[in-house]
Amino acid sequence: MNKSKQRDVVYDVLCGTVSHPTADWIYDEARQVLPEISRGTVYRNLKELLGAGKLIKVEGIFEKDRYDADTSLHAHLVCRECGSVVDFTPIDMENVFQIGQLDGACVENYSLVYHGLCFDCNNKN
Amino acid sequence: MNKSKQRDVVYDVLCGTVSHPTADWIYDEARQVLPEISRGTVYRNLKELLGAGKLIKVEGIFEKDRYDADTSLHAHLVCRECGSVVDFTPIDMENVFQIGQLDGACVENYSLVYHGLCFDCNNKN
DNA sequence: TTTTAAATCAGTAATCATTCTTAATTTATA
DNA sequence: TATAAATTAAGAATGATTACTGATTTAAAA
Numbered sequence: 001m002n003k004s005k006q007r008d009v010v011y012d013v014l015c016g017t018v019s020h021p022t023a024d025w026i027y028d029e030a031r032q033v034l035p036e037i038s039r040g041t042v043y044r045n046l047k048e049l050l051g052a053g054k055l056i057k058v059e060g061i062f063e064k065d066r067y068d069a070d071t072s073l074h075a076h077l078v079c080r081e082c083g084s085v086v087d088f089t090p091i092d093m094e095n096v097f098q099i100g101q102l103d104g105a106c107v108e109n110y111s112l113v114y115h116g117l118c119f120d121c122n123n124k125n
Numbered sequence: 126m127n128k129s130k131q132r133d134v135v136y137d138v139l140c141g142t143v144s145h146p147t148a149d150w151i152y153d154e155a156r157q158v159l160p161e162i163s164r165g166t167v168y169r170n171l172k173e174l175l176g177a178g179k180l181i182k183v184e185g186i187f188e189k190d191r192y193d194a195d196t197s198l199h200a201h202l203v204c205r206e207c208g209s210v211v212d213f214t215p216i217d218m219e220n221v222f223q224i225g226q227l228d229g230a231c232v233e234n235y236s237l238v239y240h241g242l243c244f245d246c247n248n249k250n
Numbered sequence: 251t252t253t254t255a256a257a258t259c260a261g262t263a264a265t266c267a268t269t270c271t272t273a274a275t276t277t278a279t280a
Numbered sequence: 281t282a283t284a285a286a287t288t289a290a291g292a293a294t295g296a297t298t299a300c301t302g303a304t305t306t307a308a309a310a
Contacts, residue, residue: 002257002306023297038260043297045258059185060238064296073224075237081246088239104248108241110198113185116233118204118211123229127277127286148268163289168268170287189267252310259304265297275288280281 001052007045009033011054011069020058020066020076020085058085060111077105126177132170134158136179136194145183145191145201145210183210185236202230 001007013029014021021029027042046067049055058066058076066085075088088103099107116122138154139146146154152167171192174180183191183201191210200213213228224232241247 004258004305006259036260038262040261040298041259047298058238059236061184073235075239077239077241077243079243079246080240081242084243086243088237101247102239104244105239106242106247107239110240111184111236111238112200112213113183113236114200114202114213114227114230114232115205115235116202117206117231118202118209119229121204121206122226122231129276129287131288161289163291165269165290166288172269254309255307257304257306260302262300264299267296268294270293271291273289275286277286278284280283 001048004045006030006034006037006041007048009037010042010045011049014055014067014069018087020068022064022066024064026067059113061085077107080108126173129170131155131159131162131166132173134162135167135170136174139174139180139192139194143195143212145193147189147191149189151192184238186210202232205233 009030010026013026013033019025023043023046024039026046027037027039030037030042046055050057050067053071055067055069056071058068060076061078070087077086077088078084079086086105099109101107134155135151138151138158144150148168148171149164151171152162152164155162155167171180175182175192178196180192180194181196183193185201186203195212202211202213203209204211211230224234226232
């Protein structure tokens with residue numbers, strides 16, 4: 001991967017926030033630094049950084065993709081009131097499937113998706 | 126909600142599978158029964174059934190929406206080999222955050238998203 | 251340093267899942 | 281039955297994301 005100003009700016013923008021932003025928000029921020037950057041460049045570099053393991057997509061929000069420079073395994077809470085997406089670290093998640101109060105927040109529902117190999121594919125030679 | 130043949134067919138198709146199908150797959154199946162049904166009708170009725178709590182959308186798959194007539198709280202595994210989406214019941218999930226073998230399947234990663242109220246919104250009067 | 255090939259870019263068109271619109275039909279009910 | 285509300289089929293519109301193109305930048309060889 002060659003170096004590129006644009007990719008660095010995209011990555012820096014993402015590292016500079018905890019808000020799990022959308023591609024378009026990152027695009028707007030990146031333009032403050034590089035007014036000529038195009039939306040396509042932001043999307044392409046987000047995809048490349050994702051492939052390189054430098055960021056993750058936050059899943060299960062049901063709208064635009066969200067990005068996160070924190071690649072450690074952690075959960076997210078989507079607030080139905082303000083729409084913000086906030087982190088929960090494994091320590092917070094001792095009672096993962098307890099619907100109700102959790103660490104000052106209120107969990108009403110959750111979505112857990114595993115990625116890997118199903119029974120059949122895992123037990124096939 | 127008035128009765129409608131189309132909505133019943135959409136619901137019956139979804140109840141008749143455990144494959145967590147996409148809207149388009151449901152559309153194709155529904156046309157076997159009602160050749161005149163339109164794609165928009167399938168989408169609209171899926172949305173209405175969702176609002177009525179008769180089905181759920183499966184989140185976090187990173188592609189088209191998937192639907193599930195099983196509205197109980199359970200997890201899903203997306204297989205990277207065959208692409209299938211299979212259920213995990215709460216009983217399977219005792220060691221939820223154990224990456225590795227789980228019930229014969231192989232969990233390589235997971236995504237957990239809570240829905241509810243964030244700290245601020247939950248503690249605001 | 252120059253040269254050359256590969257990578258990346260800006261701009262924009264294309265894609266594709268989903269939603270919206272409209273005029274016609276069906277359903278519920280007075 | 282008559283009337284109003286709900287639903288439909290068909291297809292246009294939307295909007296996030298991806299693909300394409302010709303120009304520019306980067307890396308590394310000569």
